[in-house]
Amino acid sequence: MQTTSPGIDVFISMDKFEIGRNFGTKIWNAARFIQMHASKVEGFSFAAYAGGAGDAAPCPQGEAASLSLDDRHILATADAALAAMDTALAGYRFQDAALAAYDFVWSQFCDWYLEEAKRDLYGDDPARRAQVVGILADVFGRALRMIHPFMPFVTEEIWHQLAYAASDEETISRAPWPKPYTAEQKAAWGLDEEVRAYVNARHDLVTAGRALRSSLSAIKPSDKVAFVVSAKTAEAADRLRAETESLAGFLGASGVEVLCGETLSGMPSADTALGTVALKLEGSVDAEAEKKKAQDEIAKLEGFLRTVEAKLGNETFLSKAPAAIVEQQKARKEELLADLARKRALLDSLG
Amino acid sequence: MGHALNDTIQDVLVRWHRMRGDDTLWVPGTDHAGIATQNVVEKALRKEGKRRQDLGREAFVERVWEWKKQYGGTIVRQLRALGCSCDWSHERFTMDEGLSRAVAEVFTEMYEKDLVYRGNYIVNWCPRCGTALADDEIEHEPNHGHLWYVRYPVVGSALGVKGEAYKDYIMVATTRPETLPGDTAVAVNPKDERYLHLHGKTVILPLTGREIPVLPDDYVEREFGTGIVKITPAHDPNDFLVGKRHGLEEINIMNGDGTMNELAGAAYAGLDRFECRERIVADLDAGGFLDHVEDYDNQVGHCYRCHTVVESRLSKQWFVRMKPLAEKAMEVVRDGRIVFTPKRYENTYFNWMENIRDWCISRQIWWGHRIPVYTCECGHEWAATEKPTACPKCGAGAEKITQDPDVLDTWFSSWLWPFSTLGWPDKTADLARYYPTTDLCTAPDIIFFWVARMIMAGCRFMGDVPFRNVVLHGVVRDAHARCPSRSATPSTRSRSSASTAPTPCASR
Numbered sequence: 001m002q003t004t005s006p007g008i009d010v011f012i013s014m015d016k017f018e019i020g021r022n023f024g025t026k027i028w029n030a031a032r033f034i035q036m037h038a039s040k041v042e043g044f045s046f047a048a049y050a051g052g053a054g055d056a057a058p059c060p061q062g063e064a065a066s067l068s069l070d071d072r073h074i075l076a077t078a079d080a081a082l083a084a085m086d087t088a089l090a091g092y093r094f095q096d097a098a099l100a101a102y103d104f105v106w107s108q109f110c111d112w113y114l115e116e117a118k119r120d121l122y123g124d125d126p127a128r129r130a131q132v133v134g135i136l137a138d139v140f141g142r143a144l145r146m147i148h149p150f151m152p153f154v155t156e157e158i159w160h161q162l163a164y165a166a167s168d169e170e171t172i173s174r175a176p177w178p179k180p181y182t183a184e185q186k187a188a189w190g191l192d193e194e195v196r197a198y199v200n201a202r203h204d205l206v207t208a209g210r211a212l213r214s215s216l217s218a219i220k221p222s223d224k225v226a227f228v229v230s231a232k233t234a235e236a237a238d239r240l241r242a243e244t245e246s247l248a249g250f251l252g253a254s255g256v257e258v259l260c261g262e263t264l265s266g267m268p269s270a271d272t273a274l275g276t277v278a279l280k281l282e283g284s285v286d287a288e289a290e291k292k293k294a295q296d297e298i299a300k301l302e303g304f305l306r307t308v309e310a311k312l313g314n315e316t317f318l319s320k321a322p323a324a325i326v327e328q329q330k331a332r333k334e335e336l337l338a339d340l341a342r343k344r345a346l347l348d349s350l351g
Numbered sequence: 352m353g354h355a356l357n358d359t360i361q362d363v364l365v366r367w368h369r370m371r372g373d374d375t376l377w378v379p380g381t382d383h384a385g386i387a388t389q390n391v392v393e394k395a396l397r398k399e400g401k402r403r404q405d406l407g408r409e410a411f412v413e414r415v416w417e418w419k420k421q422y423g424g425t426i427v428r429q430l431r432a433l434g435c436s437c438d439w440s441h442e443r444f445t446m447d448e449g450l451s452r453a454v455a456e457v458f459t460e461m462y463e464k465d466l467v468y469r470g471n472y473i474v475n476w477c478p479r480c481g482t483a484l485a486d487d488e489i490e491h492e493p494n495h496g497h498l499w500y501v502r503y504p505v506v507g508s509a510l511g512v513k514g515e516a517y518k519d520y521i522m523v524a525t526t527r528p529e530t531l532p533g534d535t536a537v538a539v540n541p542k543d544e545r546y547l548h549l550h551g552k553t554v555i556l557p558l559t560g561r562e563i564p565v566l567p568d569d570y571v572e573r574e575f576g577t578g579i580v581k582i583t584p585a586h587d588p589n590d591f592l593v594g595k596r597h598g599l600e601e602i603n604i605m606n607g608d609g610t611m612n613e614l615a616g617a618a619y620a621g622l623d624r625f626e627c628r629e630r631i632v633a634d635l636d637a638g639g640f641l642d643h644v645e646d647y648d649n650q651v652g653h654c655y656r657c658h659t660v661v662e663s664r665l666s667k668q669w670f671v672r673m674k675p676l677a678e679k680a681m682e683v684v685r686d687g688r689i690v691f692t693p694k695r696y697e698n699t700y701f702n703w704m705e706n707i708r709d710w711c712i713s714r715q716i717w718w719g720h721r722i723p724v725y726t727c728e729c730g731h732e733w734a735a736t737e738k739p740t741a742c743p744k745c746g747a748g749a750e751k752i753t754q755d756p757d758v759l760d761t762w763f764s765s766w767l768w769p770f771s772t773l774g775w776p777d778k779t780a781d782l783a784r785y786y787p788t789t790d791l792c793t794a795p796d797i798i799f800f801w802v803a804r805m806i807m808a809g810c811r812f813m814g815d816v817p818f819r820n821v822v823l824h825g826v827v828r829d830a831h832a833r834c835p836s837r838s839a840t841p842s843t844r845s846r847s848s849a850s851t852a853p854t855p856c857a858s859r
Contacts, residue, residue, distance in 0.1 A: 089367050092692045092790075092822045094360055149366035150359075152434040173436055177370035 023102060024154045027147070030110055031158045034136045037121045038162075041130045049134075049141040050164040051176040066128075067189060069239075071135050073199035074113040076191035077104065078139050079181050085146055101146045109139060112203055116246060142178040198239065201273040205229070206250045208270040209277045213252070215268065215346055216279070216290055224254035230262045231275035240274065268349040278349075287350050294347040298340060305336045355433060360824055361792050362435045368789075369436070376785050378772045379437035381426050382445040383419075385719040385761040392418050392718070408717050415718045419446075443772040445764040446720070453771035454720045454764050455736040457812060462724065462734035466672050471601060472711050473584075473591040476664035477654040478609030478624075483715035489652040489661055498576060498647035499528050499632060502640050503537060503554040506562055521546075521554060521565070522642055524576025526649060527586075528635065529628040532559055532615045533604040536582040538593060541567035543578050557640040558631065559616065568593050585665045595708070603665045624662070669713040669722060669757070676807035677704045683816050689806060691821045696795060703799050710804075712760045719758030727752050766804035769817035791818040798823070 038044045067075075081104035088096035113136075120132045141164055148155040152173065159165050159172040181191060209227055213219050227247075231237035237260040240247065244256045260275075269278035281287050311317050311329055318326060361377065369375040392415050393403055403411045423444075430437060443450060461467045474483040502520040523537055534556050539546040549565045556563050570593055571580055584594030585603040594601060604615035611627045613620045618634070619627045635641040652661040681704050683689050684697055691697045713722060726732045727742035728751040740749050764771070769788055773781040787809070793802060802821055809817030 089364070092364075092820070094363060094824075097363075145370065148370070149363040152362070152366065152436070173366055173369065175370060176372065177367065 020151075023106065024151065026106055026110055027144075027151075027154060027158065030105075030114060030140065031162055033114065034133070034140055035162055037129070038133050038137060041133050044130070044133060044137075046137055046141065046162045046164045047166045049137040050159075050166070051141065051145065051178060066131065068116075069195055069199055069243075070113060070116045071132075072190045072192075072195045074109065074139055075135065075181070075189065076186075076193075076196050077108050078142055079186075079191065080196070081108075082142065082146060082178050082180060098150055101143070101150065105143050105147065109143060113139070115250065119246065119249065145172065145175055145178050148172050148175075198236075198274075202240070202243070202247075205272045205274050205277050206247065208272050209251045209253075209279075212268045212270060212277065212279045215342065217293060218286060218290060221252070224252060226255050226257070226280040227251055227253045227277060228257045228259065228264060228267075228280055229275055229277050230259045230264050232261070232273075234260055236260075236274045266349070268346055281350075291347060291350045294343050294350065298343045298347065301336055301340045301343065305333065305340065308333045308336065355429075356824060357792055357794065358430055358433050358435050360822070361790075362433070364790055364792070364822075365436055374784070376441065376781075377435070377437045378441045378443060379427060379430055379435070379439065380441075380443035380445075380768075380772065381423065382761050382765050383719060385714060385716055385758060388415060388419070389716045389718040403717065411717055441772065443768075445761065445768075449774065450764060450767070450771045451720055452736065453767050453775055454759065455723045456776045457767060457808070458723055458759070458763075459734040459736050460812075461671065466675065467669055467712070468672065469667050470670050470709075471665045472668040472670070473588050473663050474666050474668070474715070475652065476607070476662045476666070477657065477659055478607065478662055479657050479659040480654060481607055483664075483666060484654060484661060490655050490658075491650040491652050494649055494651040496526055496647050496649060496651070498524050498526055498645045499635075500524050500577070500642040500644070501528065501531070501557060501581075501635055502642055503557060503581075505549075506553040506555060521549065521579050522577045523579050523581050525581055526647060527628070528631050529611070529619075529624050530583045530586045530604065531556070531581065531631060531635075532619065533583045533585050533602045534563060534581045535584060535594065535599045535602060536563050536566050536597065537579055538566045538568045538571050538582050539579050540571040540573045541569065543571075543573045545578060549579075557638060558634055566593070566597050568596065587663050591663070591665075601665055605662065605664065607664070609659075609662065668711050669724075669755075669759075670709040670711055673707045673709050673807075676811055677707045677803075679810040680704060680803060680806040683806065683810060688816050689819060689821060691823065693823065696798060696821070696823050699795070700798060700803060704803065710760075712763050713755075713757040714760055715757055717758065719761065720764060722755040722757050722759060724755040725752050726755075762800055762804060765801055766808045767812070769805055769809055770813050775813070786813060787816050788818045790820045790822055792822040792824065795823045 038046065081100050084100040085097045088094070088100060117132050117136060120128050123129065144155045144159060144164070156172050159170075159175070160168070164175070165172070181189075186192065213225065219225055229240060229247075231240055237258055240256075241258045244258060247253070247256045257280075264276050264278040267278045267281050269276050281290075308329055312326075312333065365375055365377045389403075392411075395418070396403060396406070396414070406414065427442065445451075445454075458467065475486065475489055476483055501523050503523055505519045505521060521537065525531070537554060539549060541550075546565075550567055552565045553562045554565060555561070565579075566582070570589055571578065582590045582593050582599065584591045584599050585601040586605065591601070593599070602614055604611055605624060606612050609624045611619045611622050611624065615622075615627065619630060622630060632641065653659065654661055681701060684691070684700060691700065723736065724732060724734050725739055727745060727747055729742060729745040729747060731742055731744035733739075733743060738749075738754075739752055741747065742752060767775070769791075770782060770786055773779060773785055775782060791802065791805070798821075805817045809815060
């Protein structure tokens with residue numbers, strides 16, 4: 001469904017089916033994870049989150065003030081995904097609806113919120129554990145219903161396995177479609193665009209930090225390295241300082257130092273909306289060796305680029321080669337240019 | 352694959368609406384795919400060394416029903432396997448009693464209101480079997496033939512005895528000179544600069560002396576022969592269409608058994624078509640009309656049963672008058688009562704509707720809804736929804752009454768789907784609850800065959816549109832833009848229709 005634009009021919013191949021299969025596995029694993037943690041909360045009932053009360057949800061459990069920024073972010077993002085799906089389906093844009101659901105579940109819920117939730121779920125505050133399980137059950141229950149029209153079998157199975165269905169006779173296909181949170185709920189729980197923007201920007205910062213790690217061949221995935229962040233505003237710095245433990249977890253870092261408004265030089269760095277994130281090299285990386293490596297790679301990439309440019313400058317090639325091959329070479333050139341820019345930035349940052 | 356995509360799209364819509372609390376109905380079902388199904392059963396019969404004629408009509412139709420029971424459930428099984436959330440208690444088949452009644456009712460009303468008529472149409476004809484053939488009943492085979500170059504003098508030029516005397520003539524290439532007496536025009540491509548001076552001229556048809564016009568028509572390929580072709584509307588399907596475009600006379604010069612009739616001229620009447628070919632070539636040569644002959648390889652259609660060379664032949668067929676139906680059907684799209692997604696297909700729809708031609712609805716096969724037109728020996732003809740026991744005019748009994756042997760085009764039942772499946776012509780609770788339906792989903796390749804006709808039928812017989820939205824999705828192709836082939840014969844086509852407070856979704 002993801003590849004289906006209205007009235008446009010659909011091109012299929014096995015990898016398109018694999019997207020669906022992998023997604024099914026992803027949902028299944030998320031379900032097992034949530035179920036495992038819910039089983040540790042006494043008297044917990046998924047059925048309370050099946051939308052029966054018209055999504056006048058018992059979630060989030062506990063006081064609104066105790067919701068974390070990530071809690072508020074995932075709830076607000078679930079709401080936005082629902083709105084995007086409803087708009088898309090009302091306009092028969094099935095691929096947009098499918099992508100909204102896919103992206104929400106995979107990129108937002110599984111990649112970020114579930115990871116963030118682990119710290120609390122494995123933590124020692126039982127009230128907080130119960131609260132997080134409630135949020136997981138609410139958001140996942142909504143997600144299952146949103147995905148159901150596209151993936152009826154796997155969602156039905158999970159609906160029963162997790163006992164969102166109160167009995168065997170019930171079916172997710174008759175469960176109510178999720179309703180947007182009311183204005184009162186949003187106000188009380190703090191579900192607003194500002195929270196979404198901040199947490200999204202923090203996700204971007206983590207993604208940029210991870211890219212820095214992987215650009216240095218000397219750092220293995222299991223290595224703990226030190227990061228430093230220079231926030232653009234004092235407010236962002238305060239928020240990030242309160243979250244250094246979580247940031248360190250996502251970055252695989254030995255520590256994250258948060259500064260404000262400082263220029264970070266002499267280390268690999270990347271600019272993001274919240275500020276600059278940089279890798280501290282001393283101690284963990286042999287800067288000279290990395291420099292040499294980067295220089296070698298730049299030389300190699302430049303060689304490739306010359307070959308491609310020679311082809312694209314050749315009139316005979318342009319006129320005789322099939323259009324698809326010419327396009328391929330053009331794409332290759334763009335790719336090489338982007339790689340080169342990255343490597344050169346890395347070289348610069350190494351001083 | 353196309354089915355799976357279409358069914359999935361409909362299922363997404365239906366499940367979404369149902370979860371939102373809308374009153375939702377998705378009617379699953381199939382049409383009877385008249386010609387394709389009859390062919391499959393006839394092929395099976397041939398393995399037993401039998402033809403359908405050996406069984407007779409009733410026994411043959413019985414055989415098709417047996418086959419349908421055995422294999423016809425494939426599509427519906429696939430729908431179930433995909434998890435489509437149809438209302439299975441509403442499953443329908445176009446040959447069901449209820450749907451058949453709707454077909455008879457509609458035909459009879461159209462007959463009485465003069466919305467159907469009998470007219471000439473060109474069909475494939477086997478002179479040995481004495482029957483019309485569907486396009487897929489013809490086997491095309493390579494043939495080493497000839498191309499005869501014939502001179503047609505331009506009117507106003509001097510007529511002489513031998514070729515040299517015709518100072519002003521045009522040259523026409525043909526593979527079938529025996530059809531020459533049926534020519535009613537010659538045609539050139541309008542963009543062919545060699546022949547711009549001929550537009551509006553008249554030429555003389557050799558051997559007959561008849562004057563026929565030179566017409567510009569896009570159908571003519573500049574590269575074929577001389578770029579000038581003879582137009583014989585009664586004996587070639589393309590020429591027939593050219594004839595319709597230009598209002599040409601259709602002169603049928605051949606009998607059903609492949610011999611020539613008196614319209615071919617006294618010299619040729621009674622000759623077999625191939626004998627006639629030799630005679631005409633000889634006469635053209637003698638008259639100085641034959642310029643030269645070339646060897647020519649082409650494809651010639653043969654009867655799949657007896658391997659006789661197939662002819663194109665005019666025959667009486669039933670037609671629906673489309674203009675009066677099309678006007679209303681355009682209006683409801685123009686004023687937004689029906690909306691196409693993507694919107695650009697509305698232009699496709701209007702283009703076709705504005706240039707609509709009458710719809711040939713009769714088929715010379717047995718599997719389908721037999722045309723409910725009856726003729727009494729007294730000469731009276733009428734249409735009726737029930738088999739008559741007596742002639743309403745002279746009172747003669749059933750033994751004096753014969754029914755039209757042809758059946759209706761499968762689409763003549765499919766176009767009623769949105770209301771026939773809900774119980775029409777009875778005033779049912781389902782109709783009141785679900786008509787007009789909401790969404791019709793299908794691929795763009797059947798906008799004309801199906802979507803447009805459903806809109807016409809809904810407006811005409813229900814007085815309201817059959818659905819509010821037409822949702823068109825792409826054709827499924829592999830990564831190299833090919834269509835996955837349907838290697839197996841399609842047994843029946845899915846004709847599901849769904850309704851969210853109400854929806855028909857539909858598929859093929």
